[in-house]
Ligand SMILES: Cc1ncc(COP(=O)(O)OP(=O)(O)O)c(N)n1
C-alpha cells in the first residue's frame with residue numbers, strides 16, 4: 001500500500017574532478033564556502049592511476065578532508081576503503097570496488113558508506129541489506145565525466161526510491177535538469193561537471209543556482225507518494 005512521505009529536499013553531493021590540485025582546491029573552497037554542499041567525494045581517477053598514485057592521493061585527500069572539516073561537511077573517498085579508514089572518513093564503493101562487509105569492518109560506524117547500484121533495484125536491495133548508507137543510481141542523464149555510463153529509466157529510479165534506503169542520483173545532472181526528478185524522495189544529488197568543470201569564479205554562483213533548483217523542487221514536490 002502507498003503511504004505519504006513528507007517531501008525532503010535533496011542535499012548537494014559534490015564530487016571532485018581531475019583538475020590540477022591547486023585549481024581543484026580553490027574550486028572546492030568556493031563551493032564549500034556557499035554552505036550548500038552537504039557531502040563531498042574525493043574522486044581523483046587520474047591521480048589514483050599515477051605511478052605514485054597512492055602517496056599523491058593521500059596527500060591530496062588529507063588537504064581536502066581538512067578543508068571540508070572547516071565547513072563541517074562530511075567526506076567520502078571514492079573506491080579506496082583503506083585510504084578512507086586512514087583518514088577517518090567515509091567511502092563510496094562501486095560493484096567492482098570490493099565487498100561491503102570488508103569496508104564496514106574498516107570504516108568507523110559513524111562514517112558514510114555508499115554503493116553504486118546503477119539502475120538495478122536488486123542491487124539497491126542488496127546495498128540496504130549489506131548496510132550501505134545510500135544507494136547510488138545512475139546515470140540519470142548522459143554524463144560527460146563518465147561517457148560510458150548507461151542511463152537508467154525513471155521507473156527504475158522510482159522503484160529504487162521505494163526500497164527503504166537513502167537514494168543518491170548521479171550522472172549528467174544540472175541545475176536545469178534536476179527538476180525532472182522533483183517528487184522523488186532523493187537524499188543526495190551527486191554532481192561533478194555541472195559545478196566542477198566551471199572556472200573558479202563561476203563555482204559559487206552555480207551553487208546558488210543549485211539552491212534555487214532545490215527550492216523549486218520543494219515547491220513542486222509537496223507530499224509525495226512512495
Ligand atoms: C555517488 C557516486 N555514485 C556512483 C559512483 C560511481 O562509482 P563506480 O561505479 O565505482 O565508478 P567510479 O566512480 O569509480 O568510476 C560514484 N563514484 N559516486
Ligand SMILES: Cc1ncsc1CCOP(=O)(O)O
Nearest residue numbers: 143145146171172191192193
Ligand atoms: C561517477 C559517475 N557514475 C555514474 S555517472 C558518473 C559521473 C557523474 O559526473 P557528472 O555529474 O559530470 O555527469
Ligand SMILES: [Mg+2]
Nearest residue numbers: 079093094097
Ligand atoms: Mg569505483
